[in-house]
Amino acid sequence: MNRVTIFDVAREAGVAISTVSTALSGGPGVSDATRARVRGIAQSMGWVPSMRGRSLVSKRAWAVGLLIQRPATVLEADPFFSGFIAGVEAVLDEAGYALLLQFADSAQQVLERLPRWALGGVVDGVFLTDVEVEDARYELVRDLGLPAVAINTPVWHESLCPVSQDTLGGLRELMDHLIRLGHRRIGHVSGPPQFLHSGQRETVWREALAAAGLAEGPLVRGDFTSEGGVRAADLLLRGPEWPTAVVCANDLTAIGFISQAAELGISVPDDISVTGFDGIQLGSYITPSLTTVQTSPQVLGRRAAEVLLEMVAGRPVQPVEVEPAQLILRRSTAVPPRS
Amino acid sequence: MNRVTIFDVAREAGVAISTVSTALSGGPGVSDATRARVRGIAQSMGWVPSMRGRSLVSKRAWAVGLLIQRPATVLEADPFFSGFIAGVEAVLDEAGYALLLQFADSAQQVLERLPRWALGGVVDGVFLTDVEVEDARYELVRDLGLPAVAINTPVWHESLCPVSQDTLGGLRELMDHLIRLGHRRIGHVSGPPQFLHSGQRETVWREALAAAGLAEGPLVRGDFTSEGGVRAADLLLRGPEWPTAVVCANDLTAIGFISQAAELGISVPDDISVTGFDGIQLGSYITPSLTTVQTSPQVLGRRAAEVLLEMVAGRPVQPVEVEPAQLILRRSTAVPPRS
């Protein structure tokens, strides 16, 4: 497909291909006159560098990868990835790097593909998201010597650098807020147990209740989907004793919960307060608007890309901590109904 | 980064590198015994094919590209791309192809990058979305000989194949439904004018009104965002004469519109009916749930990827038409208030 090569340009200009290469790449060792002439000829001939040739010799793929260990359909549902990719792209674009995107069905598949990407020279580095409780990827990227940036992980080694945002502080504030409003029975709809942050959020909820001397409220396992929120509402609201507030592990869950509460004739926030987590854009447009903890996937993406490019270039990096997630108070929370 | 090469395997096995290559790639011309032995040795040595070497000689990038001509942040807002990418990925993964994702700020930038991708051998083909009214990309991919699949376009030539879904039929049904409910003043919040489908949706609205002998309702220009919906509601609902129904160009716009209507003390659907377009998942969980036309970005993505891989392989293809978009009646529409 590549019509004109560096060889054609050299012939046309009457110089050696090494001169063309040096002139075009901007390196030193070519007179300004020659450089200008070669560049002019290359441009007029429509020369475009072959990334294939360049990659082979430079041992750089000029691409980094995001290998998402979830079904491809989460992109549609989970707001994190969209924002994260947006942030990543903004930085990569400027650096002339491309983003390779792939989804994996299982942890096993991820562990098979990472070596292919690394040893096959497909990417120069990877982003690791969705930290799991037992996460074999960290060891793997070290063994492969593959530069990696991991989001919200405590791990840090020579080829892995964390980029993190404190989100639990915002969640603690949220719990305090509910307690100050007078809530005494506060339930929780958790996230999928394999993710590290599901457990962390659950722990914050549990500890806040304990610190306030409150009994542990009802806990339902969710799955980060609205449908999971619907099921949780069915479980929690059909019995005789509702909680007066429910802290959901993410916004989608909260929206599903609120939807099903309405279906059951239960009003939010008059009968029950409901909170989300993530801070998706639509949270401010639904009725009632959603109290939530607003995270910054786009900022994380931007910083993660910056750090990864540094690592790829062989420069030393330090873990990055972005601004903490913010508690956003909206209308889905209020004082509890008088019992 | 690539430790062990085909050369190392050949030495270890005591054969020529061509034998290793043939044995590993599964081609004919190697005895079963040799093939098995070479494969065993390659595996035990941890050999992984270098895509850089392979790409250079095979003239294939083993990747296709999606170059989105919008700010990267739309990924977060626009549900089309998430679903589309999910569908694309499902097919590419199986074929061992990767997806290269990039965003461009302007049409100009797209036109600069496509040649770099094509002539630079970065991708073997591209997906073209967001058909514009005057779209220079079609001519460009033809000139470049770059296989391309375009979504919902009328154009078709040797290196461009359309994959389409009829969405306007569903919109016509939606208009008929509103008219049958008794609505006589039906407004429209349009999409950005540069997109072909914005104009198409507006035309359907206009023609349906004309066919029913109704006066043209108020038209406000939106931008496919919820914020645009808020602004449209402000414009349409502050005056003395509201429409009794408003057809929004997409779901996000409709959700913003409903939100602002509530803010102004106007109830949906009691005071005004509001409809969306896209069929995003959250549409069924908000209150009131959203009447909309449900499109199938994931199916489009899957079919588009299938067609593109065929084109890359040099096989002949035909335009694909997926199942039409479906009208989904929910609670944001009702009979008009008695005037």
Next chain:
DNA sequence: CTGAAAGCGCTTACAG
């Protein structure tokens, strides 16, 4: 400042 040559890791005719 410029040129001739080697080599990145692979596939693919072409001989034997």
Next chain:
DNA sequence: CTGAAAGCGCTTACAG
């Protein structure tokens, strides 16, 4: 069935 060789398009020491 197997091997020796050329070549994909580039960059990078190394001589001149």
